[in-house]
Amino acid sequence: MENCIFCKIIRGEIPAQKIYEDKDIIAFLDVRPVNIGHALVLPKAHYLSIYDTPDQLLAALMPVIKKLSIAIKSAVDADGINVEMNNGPAAGQLVFHTHIHIVPRFNDDGFKHWRGARGYSDQEMEQVQNKIKAALE
Numbered sequence: 001m002e003n004c005i006f007c008k009i010i011r012g013e014i015p016a017q018k019i020y021e022d023k024d025i026i027a028f029l030d031v032r033p034v035n036i037g038h039a040l041v042l043p044k045a046h047y048l049s050i051y052d053t054p055d056q057l058l059a060a061l062m063p064v065i066k067k068l069s070i071a072i073k074s075a076v077d078a079d080g081i082n083v084e085m086n087n088g089p090a091a092g093q094l095v096f097h098t099h100i101h102i103v104p105r106f107n108d109d110g111f112k113h114w115r116g117a118r119g120y121s122d123q124e125m126e127q128v129q130n131k132i133k134a135a136l137e
């Protein structure tokens with residue numbers, strides 16, 4: 001993809017602090033980290049988000065994410081790790097090349113975790129359960 005910023009990094013056209021690479025996957029530091037050590041893990045092939053990324057590629061990403069999470073936690077002495085993927089503008093996706101964030105977290109880093117802010121009204125939970133199950137069929 002000609003103008004994709006991550007494809008440019010993969011092609012070596014713009015620099016990045018790479019921390020992992022194999023034939024299908026690359027990982028590098030996020031240039032605007034939530035915390036120091038924040039990394040992005042992505043397939044080298046250009047897919048937009050989770051929806052169009054092939055299953056086998058998504059499956060290959062997870063062991064790399066695990067390995068990197070352990071390494072990053074150790075390297076920056078983090079207290080925890082968030083693994084996060086934004087899919088679509090409403091979910092905060094800014095770069096439309098499939099990628100997963102590994103964010104080291106510290107006990108006192110001040111970032112708020114999302115909590116269930118809303119409840120379900122009567123039957124709403126069952127209705128959405130049924131809708132999701134129907135959408136899977």
Ligand code: 5GP
Pocket residue numbers: 005016017028029030031032033040085086092093094095096
């Ligand atoms: P998204 O919101 O799409 O899930 O996250 C995109 C991430 O890519 C952001 O956290 C942003 O800081 C990072 N990013 C954007 N452009 C570049 C870049 O040129 N180099 C690096 N290393 N990270 C980038």
Ligand code: ZN
Pocket residue numbers: 001004005006007008045046047096097
């Ligand atoms: Zn791309």
